[in-house]
Amino acid sequence: DVKVTQSSRYLVKRTGEKVFLECVQDMDHENMFWYRQDPGLGLRLIYFSYDVKMKEKGDIPEGYSVSREKKERFSLILESASTNQTSMYLCASSPSGAGANVLTFGAGSRLTVL
Amino acid sequence: GDSVTQMEGPVTLSEEAFLTINCTYTATGYPSLFWYVQYPGEGLQLLLKATKADDKGSNKGFEATYRKETTSFHLEKGSVQVSDSAVYFCALDQAGTALIFGKGTTLSVSS
Secondary structure: OOOEEEOOOEEEEOOOOOEEEOEEEOOOOOEEEEEEEEOOOEEEEEEEEOOOOOOEEOOOOOOOEEEEEEOOEEEEEEOOOOHHHOEEEEEEEEOOHHHOOOOEEOOOEEEEEO | OOEEEEOOOOEEEEOOOOEEEOEEEEOOOOOOEEEEEEOOOOOEEEEEEEOOOOOEEEEOOEEEEOEOOOOEOOEEEOOOOHHHOEEEEEEEEOOOOOEEEOOOEEEEEEO
16 A cells, blocks of 8 residues: 655654754655644644755745655754644655645654644 | 635434535645545544646545636535544645645544
8 A cells, every 4th residue: 555654753852952853755845835723723834845855945945945855755853942833744755747736644643842 | 815614504414314524725826625534533634635726636435626717625424423423624735834724624423
């Protein structure tokens, strides 16, 4: 079964810590995405990547960075975590071409920043 | 910019009731439209899609028709089950970037 795997389901971090959220897909997809999900706000796009070493800002990139050194892995980095970054983070991937707009999501990483 | 507006929840229904979740969109051009579903404790998964005006997407008894004249893509099901309890997201694709999602509508079905 094809998958998008997010390494941590639940994390608790302290304000100011550097946080890494890892996402791996086994479908050889070119496109990968990071969204955050908050009650009443739905999903908001943080960053996305169309290829290795490429990244594009989404709607809310402030306070985040990403890394895509390998095709299958897309990491979200919080350089200095803040309490307003407490949220559910969802990673997704899709192929290039005709299926590019059909996303496969991971189960999510719930981050709490104290 | 492009956006999606869907009805606020929660929507609470009894088993076998008829379901409608409204979704309207604002977009330049002619986007594809989607419904995604998120079951408790899981990530989102594609429920159905439509790529052009008057297309009907369907899956698992759910249907939605792409209405260009009303810029709508309402989700319907004739008879809901307890297992349909989930959060439903309407979305559109923004050419060259990524999907834009609505805020989500929580559906709760009781037996």
